[in-house]
Amino acid sequence: MTAALSAHELIARHRSTLDQALEAIRTRAYWSPHPEHPKAYGENGSLDAAAGKAAFDALLGTRLDLGQPGTDDWVGGETSPYGIDLGVTYPHADLDVLLPAMKAGQRAWRDAGAEQRAVVCLEILKRISDRTHEFAHAVMHTSGQAFMMAFQAGGPHAQDRGLEAVAYAYVEQVRTPDNAEWTKPQGKRDPLAMTKQFTPVPRGIGLVIGCNTFPTWNGYPGLFASLATGNAVLVKPHPRAVLPLALTVQVAREVLADTGFDPNLVALAAERPGEGIAKTLALRPEIRIIDYTGSTTFGDWLEANARQAQVYTEKAGVNTVVVHSTSDYKGMLSNLAFSLSLYSGQMCTTPQNLLVPREGIATDQGPKSYDEVVADLAKAVDGLLGDDARANALLGAIVNPDVKARLDKASGLGEVALASREITNADFPGAVVRTPVIVKLDGAKPDAEAAYMSECFGPVSFAVAVDSVTDAVELLGRTIREKGAMTVGAYTTDYEVEQAVREVCLEEAAQLSLNLTGGVYVNQTAAFSDFHGSGGNPAASAALCDGAFVANRFRVVEVRREA
Amino acid sequence: MTAALSAHELIARHRSTLDQALEAIRTRAYWSPHPEHPKAYGENGSLDAAAGKAAFDALLGTRLDLGQPGTDDWVGGETSPYGIDLGVTYPHADLDVLLPAMKAGQRAWRDAGAEQRAVVCLEILKRISDRTHEFAHAVMHTSGQAFMMAFQAGGPHAQDRGLEAVAYAYVEQVRTPDNAEWTKPQGKRDPLAMTKQFTPVPRGIGLVIGCNTFPTWNGYPGLFASLATGNAVLVKPHPRAVLPLALTVQVAREVLADTGFDPNLVALAAERPGEGIAKTLALRPEIRIIDYTGSTTFGDWLEANARQAQVYTEKAGVNTVVVHSTSDYKGMLSNLAFSLSLYSGQMCTTPQNLLVPREGIATDQGPKSYDEVVADLAKAVDGLLGDDARANALLGAIVNPDVKARLDKASGLGEVALASREITNADFPGAVVRTPVIVKLDGAKPDAEAAYMSECFGPVSFAVAVDSVTDAVELLGRTIREKGAMTVGAYTTDYEVEQAVREVCLEEAAQLSLNLTGGVYVNQTAAFSDFHGSGGNPAASAALCDGAFVANRFRVVEVRREA
The missing domain is CATH 3.40.605.10 (Aldehyde Dehydrogenase; Chain A, domain 1)
Structure with a gap:
């Protein structure tokens, strides 16, 4: 030849x-x-x-x-x-x-x-x-x-x-x-x-x-x-x-x-x-x-x-973000809002469980209770997706009926902090476009655990109230070990907490993004630099x-x- | 600490x-x-x-x-x-x-x-x-x-x-x-x-x-x-x-x-x-x-x-040596004799099947029939192990009763070209020391195939008569594919035959030693240079x-x- x-x-x-x-x-x-x-x-x-x-x-x-x-x-x-x-x-x-x-x-x-x-x-x-x-x-x-x-x-x-x-x-x-x-x-x-x-x-x-x-x-x-x-x-x-x-x-x-x-x-x-x-x-x-x-x-x-x-x-895996404290509350909220919204959460790297201490978190805008954090995040998502054109450009369409069915069911799993909205796509009227739902769960309740310890692939996130950041770190470790994780995020200004989260990620082999508040998101990895998955927890063998x-x-x- | x-x-x-x-x-x-x-x-x-x-x-x-x-x-x-x-x-x-x-x-x-x-x-x-x-x-x-x-x-x-x-x-x-x-x-x-x-x-x-x-x-x-x-x-x-x-x-x-x-x-x-x-x-x-x-x-x-x-x-694996032709008949025989004798053949790398064309092989000492090659190899082994002190130093002892049982059984598998001998170890009278047996098998006979297509770990080799070198190469390939091989040896002065053997080894992922007549043996690999096993055939996954x-x-x- x-x-x-x-x-x-x-x-x-x-x-x-x-x-x-x-x-x-x-x-x-x-x-x-x-x-x-x-x-x-x-x-x-x-x-x-x-x-x-x-x-x-x-x-x-x-x-x-x-x-x-x-x-x-x-x-x-x-x-x-x-x-x-x-x-x-x-x-x-x-x-x-x-x-x-x-x-x-x-x-x-x-x-x-x-x-x-x-x-x-x-x-x-x-x-x-x-x-x-x-x-x-x-x-x-x-x-x-x-x-x-x-x-x-x-x-x-x-x-x-x-x-x-x-x-x-x-x-x-x-x-x-x-x-x-x-x-x-x-x-x-x-x-x-x-x-x-x-x-x-x-x-x-x-x-x-x-x-x-x-x-x-x-x-x-x-x-x-x-x-x-x-x-x-x-x-x-x-x-x-x-x-x-x-x-x-x-x-x-x-x-x-x-x-x-x-x-x-x-x-x-x-x-x-x-x-x-x-x-x-x-x-x-x-x-x-x-x-x-x-x-x-x-x-x-x-x-x-x-x-x-x-x-x-x-x-599959269950991705967690530990929310403990931040020096940039606004940046944290907008970064998380983007992560939850991008491609309607249909990424293997999208955060699912946001672990927030029941007593609230320290921020540059003063202490925020669990309820405030969740409400502010809901507002941030709502603001990000308020304009339909922008919402369409960020969300894309629901990929298949299974995802839509999971989304529809999610609002019954707990108190809905942010309801999913239907968005019209002017160019493609047949598209199924939905904003993400955020559901509040009490981490200590067994029926809540059944929800947050399973992958709910799609635009569904759980704001899980935990008793303390120690509990959050423990739950993070258990989630990676039992369910796997493609990504882990954490927000903390406390060195000890950061080290504890890092140690869990090293122990359970999960990739950690710390304190993201700008234009890089926990669900994105860049070839030649970031590893996608670790190959060391149940979410991926490579x-x-x-x-x-x-x-x-x-x-x-x-x-x-x-x- | x-x-x-x-x-x-x-x-x-x-x-x-x-x-x-x-x-x-x-x-x-x-x-x-x-x-x-x-x-x-x-x-x-x-x-x-x-x-x-x-x-x-x-x-x-x-x-x-x-x-x-x-x-x-x-x-x-x-x-x-x-x-x-x-x-x-x-x-x-x-x-x-x-x-x-x-x-x-x-x-x-x-x-x-x-x-x-x-x-x-x-x-x-x-x-x-x-x-x-x-x-x-x-x-x-x-x-x-x-x-x-x-x-x-x-x-x-x-x-x-x-x-x-x-x-x-x-x-x-x-x-x-x-x-x-x-x-x-x-x-x-x-x-x-x-x-x-x-x-x-x-x-x-x-x-x-x-x-x-x-x-x-x-x-x-x-x-x-x-x-x-x-x-x-x-x-x-x-x-x-x-x-x-x-x-x-x-x-x-x-x-x-x-x-x-x-x-x-x-x-x-x-x-x-x-x-x-x-x-x-x-x-x-x-x-x-x-x-x-x-x-x-x-x-x-x-x-x-x-x-x-x-x-x-x-x-386990079944290691093969293809014997087609040589420019150093004496070197080939002494190299093979050493390989078969070393540690009484109890190496995962010891050759088991010697494939020799029925019509004989070309050598620097003229053509040698299948029977002559096998007899000469038997003589070479016998000569190498003629002195008891040297035999003990080369053979070591039979590692366990299973190996001895296989050796005892091997002589019933075909015509014995070289019988196993018992050697006395003066220092350790309790040692079970045995010279290798060489058994002649007809490669075309199904009952012979049952013998040479299984690993017979220990001082047992089969001199398998094949119809042609083409058949030898085909059998080599099938043996590696089905049984695995830690080592392959070949003796040939013919470029086409060498390439055919090499191609089979590349195709089936087996390590090949060509025309060894000196002080390096097919069963030995040197760290930092030789790979031991390939990880690509059934003998080893790594x-x-x-x-x-x-x-x-x-x-x-x-x-x-x-x-």
Whole structure:
């Protein structure tokens, strides 16, 4: 096969970006090659806003033919949380044809080596980046995220996480040299001398099981980590969020072909409604790696049953914010209000339980009782979402009926401090848009505990009154240990309290944000700097992204001979 | 607690060794700080041969009191494969006392950081090294290895593997900086600025389940990898090989106390005969990491059931040597003869199946038929072991009755090309010493396949006649895929054949030694350079030692706040 893009050209094009990524994961300073601002697109081959929208519109109602072998049907049926039917159909695969076809190109991909695989991955990310505006609409109309969030989280931030995985995968593979000379002295006799060759080899096919809310952001790390370590990758999107990952597969296949590799190294596994192919796929012997984001029930099932595979899961958790004291009461309230509102709380990182001492908290505006704190937070949320246009831009749409059902039920769990409101979306009348509900619970009551000790995914938060900050810290620890947590927040001006919260987070392995009052929110993590999850509590078995996330996706084979 | 040895002193003493180890794992050139020659010991505080022997003798018949909390009994009963009763008793633990006690010192150990943990581990290794002569007798009289092998493999080589694990663990933990400043531009607005702190945190208690044949060599990587990453470590030795690991625990506890840490961070779990505490321990919630060497049955059980833990297993495998052609027939025969004889074939790396084409092989001494190759190999083994003193020094003793039973049965599996002989050990009349048996099998016959496709651990090899080298390569691939392999050897002067064997090893993830005719043997791997196992085939889920072996023994917790 003649490659339109040679290895040399790819390295010239992307090596410096790779080097910058390697430096960023080492220093963990701010860095990103992917612009966050929509207006930054439109030059050097990238689609601007209008072209991206037009490209998305042109996809609607079409068949997305990826040219995959073993396609035995065309399936689809995504309905946007904004109320429109996408009408796109995707290839449905005969696995007994597709999986062997995916293996066919694996040897050449393995033999290409770590650097060439990395720059091919960077070319894929570059072409995805060029289509960020198009992807933004695809993410918006599958996840229900508001446009700007779909643009940023589904575009540059997801691409950053993919690139981060490529950087980790690359550096892990080149830790061992390609070749070594080994000469062992033998006293007066001739030394023993050996020549050794080391080759990173893939495990097989990696399976990425996508989620409804962040198809690209949560899908890219596993996809790129597996691909960059020499594996083929089969992408099984959530049935409600196929398009963003189908487009990703399309780009990957184009780039693989253009660079002289077999496009079947990356393929899509779309499914019929109710088919539930994830279970079937997860147990196929060809699948040796699984990356999964979704429910704890299915994540646990994968870990228990997909024994032939390395399994990386992100599951449910219960995120806590300990509210003890603050030197910036207003900043705290507005920061928390934003965190609770962003994407209607449909983030795995959104705080759920706000633990507030019953006797109240100390602030720069004097002591505030538990009731005052909760009422002021409710006011802050109300103020933030008072304008419908702004509310729509922050909240997005409720992603599916399950979330709405949980929201509807939440107001019966305790005293409602802030009721959820219905918001009209002028552009998309079919969108289900809701403001968050805040429910007051007494932490000491057993029936309240049943509520706050379960994940209530969606725009639902519990303001839990606790007897003391000591109790808050104890409850924080128990919640992480038993339920897991993707994030922990804390507000305190007291060094002892800060240390106690920190100690619990170190002990239970949870990521802690302290005293956030400005423009960084507990639910956001930045690639190359922040870890997403810890891999050390029940919410996730892996962190994005660290050495453990990539190191076991390949093995090193040594061939040695006498020198 | 006042430390007899300060962090500063430890770093001054060991940092340069750590740096050399880090360089060695990067270049994979030859390096070791642990002398292989028995005469190298006796200065700078190390025990010489006589002192080491005396120290060992003084242990016999004593109670080894490690000062562990929760000791409710004293247990023992090791009988040396050389026929003497060791008579040493060890603490038996009440786990409900011991395990909580092991957790008590974990916070200080975590807070000490990666460098201090590394140099404490190096101090442990240094004190073990000083007692190498004593350990050599302990390993000899539990594993049945001959003295020189017990000395080298149980001493410096095991210490090398421990140090290698410390080096990997250290470098993995310092990949992420302790602190980072993150400043994100916001156009005309003030940048977002965050201060981030990153802390490696342990998973909990690591459990090391030792084996009978290489208690230190196979035990040290997991022990030191877990300890260096901040975990406490509970060592559960094989009931027939307690002493070497009990002495290891003794040294570790001394060093931890001397350096100001809680000695209970490392403890021993000895058991009563038939108690089988490994299963109980493996399911304890405190146990979060397990390193295991032993049978496939129990390894599979651990992987399926110890779901709360990271499980690293080395299990059974079937090692193959493909014999196709050679430019040094004599060298090949003597190299293979040594490999089959060393420690009576009781190594997980000993070749079992020698695949020889039915039509014979090309050599520098002309073509040799299958029958000639097998007869010549038998002669080479016979010659190597003709002298009883030399035979004893190479073979050691049969480690336990199970191995002897398999050996006795093997001669009934096919035509015996070389019968096993009984050798007398003048020093230890009770030792069971046997030369290896070589059995001829027809690779095409189903009843033969039942024999050569199972691990027959011990001094048993099968000379399998195959129809062609193509068949040999196919069988090699199938054997690795279905049964696993710690090692693969091949002899060929043909480039195409070499590439075919190499491709199978890359595809099935097995470590390959090509055309060994000198003083390096397929069953030996050198720390810092050779990987032991690949972690990619059924013989082992981990390789010694790579990033994957250490990366998931700790997690990184981030604490971030506005700058």
